[in-house]
Amino acid sequence: MSGEGNEPQAIRKLQPGKLVIASHNPGKVREIAALLAGHGLEVVSAAELDLPEPEETGTTFVMNAELKAQAAADLSGLPALADDSGICVDALNGEPGIFSARWAGETKDFGEAMRRVHARVSEIEDAPRDAHFVCALALAWPDGxxxxxxxxxDGTLVWPPRGTKGFGYDPMFLPDGHDLTFGEMDEEAKHAISHRADAFRQMVAAIF
Structure with a gap:
């Protein structure tokens, strides 16, 4: 179901209790747990439950988020929330997009991933530095x-990266209208404007 529009209408409400965060990324789990605080949920990560990471075979952020959420819900017997997110660079025709994590390699070296993005953009003469982050959230129940x-x-790319906060590509992303990159922002400031916060605002309005 889409969260489009100002007042998204969910078919099903989420009841207080255990909720699996279908991620093995500790930074992402921490951020999602903070955004869910105060809603009566006992958050547990897929890593804590020793759930395997499914192969992300979807062609969109939404498809990959659904795939991860449904896999975690099936295996745990609990409602599961998954996020699929990434950075889309205009000069690279939207890459790395859904492959943002894969650009960091098996060792999840996002320093290298950021260097790859910068190198690719630098190869293009007068390339714009426009970019945007996307976050798709999927909430799945064991019944499917x-x-x-x-x-x-939306924002622009900066080089060299700035800041040690956040995770992923945060240090090279300067959100529009701000002087600090996501890597320099305090958690509270980032939560106020981020792609993940935008998706969460829609979700909270719909399911609680």
Missing amino acids: HVEWFEGRV
Whole structure:
């Protein structure tokens, strides 16, 4: 189900209790747990439950988020929330996009991933530095029901990367209208404007 529009309508509400965060990325789990605080949920990560990471075979952020959420819900018997997110660079025709994590390689070296993005953009004469982050959230129940929501934040790329906060490509992303990169922002400031926060606002309005 889409979170489009100002007042997304979910078919199913999420009841207080255990919720699996279908991610093995500790930074992402921490950020999602913070965004869910105060809603009566006992958050547990897929890593804590020793759930395997499914292969992300979808062709969109939403498809990959649904795939991960449904896999975790099936294996745990609990509602599961998955996020698929990435950075889309205009000069690279939207890459790395859904392959953002894969650009970091098996060792999840996002320093190298950022260097790859910078190198690719630098090869293009007068390339624009416009980019945006996308976050798709999928909430799945063990019976197969899924709700999904998608958020976005626009900005520009900076080089060299700035800041040690956040995770992933945060240090090279300067959100529009701000002087600090996501890598320099305090968690609270980032949560106020991020793509993940945008998707969460839609989800919270719909499911609680």
